[in-house]
Amino acid sequence: MLNKLLISLLLALAMGTASAGKMVLLEEAAEFDTLNVRVSKKGKGTLKIKRCDECDEVRLKITPTTQLRVGDQVLPLDALNRATLRSGTVFYRVESGVVTRIVAMR
Numbered sequence: 669m670l671n672k673l674l675i676s677l678l679l680a681l682a683m684g685t686a687s688a689g690k691m692v693l694l695e696e697a698a699e700f701d702t703l704n705v706r707v708s709k710k711g712k713g714t715l716k717i718k719r720c721d722e723c724d725e726v727r728l729k730i731t732p733t734t735q736l737r738v739g740d741q742v743l744p745l746d747a748l749n750r751a752t753l754r755s756g757t758v759f760y761r762v763e764s765g766v767v768t769r770i771v772a773m774r
Contacts, residue, residue: 694761694762694763695768696760697758697759697760698726698758698760700753700757701755702754703717703756703772704752705749705753706748707730707745707748707749709746711730711731713730713745713748714727714730715767727765728760729766730745731767734767734769734770735768736772738753739773739774748770753772755772757770757772
């Protein structure tokens with residue numbers, strides 16, 4: 669009985685891993701110490717950020733769908749025009765370079 673259970677479990681595991689598809693990276697993140705960004709009245713803008721010290725700068729697009737979170741608050745994008753953000757993370761879609769959200773500390 670135990671042998672049948674073990675064989676069934678091994679077969680199920682083998683079938684599950686055989687059908688697994690290729691993993692695709694949809695979103696990337698980059699940390700920042702300070703971030704200066706300007707956004708138009710229509711909620712559009714660009715920013716440049718480095719994913720690591722040795723990495724090249726990446727130019728990213730801010731759109732009206734980009735979320736801005738500072739601490740526990742969601743702020744309008746035009747708040748980027750009034751302040752320099754300190755210590756946070758920019759999340760963006762790898763394929764399009766569109767920023768999905770900016771999360772910063774207070």
